[in-house]
Amino acid sequence: MYQVLLYYCYSPIADPDAFRDEHHRLCLALDLRGRIIVAAEGLNGTVSGTRESCAAYMAAVKADPRFAALEFKVDEVEGHTFQKLHVRVKPEIVHSSLRHMRPHEKTGQHLSPAEFRALKDHDDVVVVDVRSDYEYNLGRFKNAVTLDIENFRDFPDRVERLKEFKDKKILTYCTGGVKCEKASAFLLEQGFENVYQLHGGIIKYGIEAGGEDFDGQCYVFDNRVAVDVNRVNPTVISHCHHCQEPSARLINCANPHCNAHLPLCEACGETLQGACSQTCAVNPDKRVYDGTGSYPKLSNHYNPAQGLASYGSAKD
Incomplete structure (x- = not known):
């Protein structure tokens, strides 16, 4: 194992x-x-x-x-x-536009999964998802505020949208917690006084709190692409990009020039051969679709020692 x-x-x-x-x-x-x-x-x-x-x-x-x-x-x-x-x-x-932040010195108050679960539905609380759109479109906490960001570096430009909640407790969350460290630190810098973060992120919440009230699936940055975290009251919130039927099946568009992350049901996956649209389906560079919609880099000729200084380079 x-x-x-x-x-x-x-x-x-x-x-x-x-x-x-x-x-x-x-x-x-x-x-x-x-x-x-x-x-x-x-x-x-x-x-x-x-x-x-x-x-x-x-x-x-x-x-x-x-x-x-x-x-x-x-x-x-x-x-x-x-x-x-x-x-x-x-x-x-974690790539951001917040390099001046020092989370090890000052950041939002950490909440354990149990503390987060107990606090998240209070009237004086706003739960904020600091992840990218393709992540929260696949899964997010019930009633969470999303910020329409394609990349975490866009977060500072979206904080203005949270100003209406300055008198409330702000509970931030992300996949594993690393983005929240800087996001919550930045909110404190911007004058928000009651800022918290889910310690360990969605993944730890799934392990310790059963994932209760996390709708959909959690996007992860490995070959699994997405994982179930809710063992209490699971549901599907994402819809097939093509036919709009409910689907939690996340794929990468088979057109490498597009490579969009989006839900595509099995039927549409077969029809479009892993592409997100008819245009991408006929692209001459389209990758061969094997039914998974995942295209990990091949390990051909992989040398795990490549990149060590003793092999002539200090970086991969």
């Missing part, structure tokens, strides 16, 4: 390049695969591996005093959810 680990930690790293190489070697030794971002502000990743490898990885990461408080979200899977390992140095651990 395998596991997939989702995690992040805002904690300063003095030499991200050196840390990156060391961390890459750790992952190689454990045969982990996935995407890990290293930045001066911290660490963010999703990796998959055997239970034994994941246990060893979690112990090694938490043994570093900088990441002692890091919490892993752990899900059981049948095999690797990634085909390759990428450990990269970037300016931020």
Whole structure:
């Protein structure tokens, strides 16, 4: 049996390049695969591996005093959810336009899944989804405010829409919590006084609170594409992009020049051969549709050691 680990930690790293190489070697030794971002502000990743490898990885990461408080979200899977390992140095651990934020110094108040569930329906509370549109269109909390953003870097431009709720408690949430750290910090900077965030995000809420009142599915950034989190009162809120029938089946458009993330039912998937429209269906570069609507990068000639300094390059 395998596991997939989702995690992040805002904690300063003095030499991200050196840390990156060391961390890459750790992952190689454990045969982990996935995407890990290293930045001066911290660490963010999703990796998959055997239970034994994941246990060893979690112990090694938490043994570093900088990441002692890091919490892993752990899900059981049948095999690797990634085909390759990428450990990269970037300016931020989540791409935003909020590089001046220091979540390890000041951010919104963390709420456990149980605390979030108990508070979210109060009259003086507004629940805010800080994710992108293709994510919340697939699944979101009941009555959540969405901000019509294509990318998290658009978040600061949408905060004006929340000004009418300044006298209420703002409860932010995202997939695993990493975006909320900066989003809630920015709201505090903008004068919002009662700002909270769902600690561990939707994934931890599903594990610890049964996902109650989360409608639809949760988009995830691995080969699974989307996962069920609600075991209490599940429902489907998304509709097939083509026929508009209810469908929680998320695909990538088979036209690589489009590659849109959207729901497409099985019948329309077959009719359009994985494309989101007739135009994309006849594109000469359209990928072969195998019924899944997922097109992970092939692992042909994959060298997991590629990118290590000793192999001639400090970055993949």
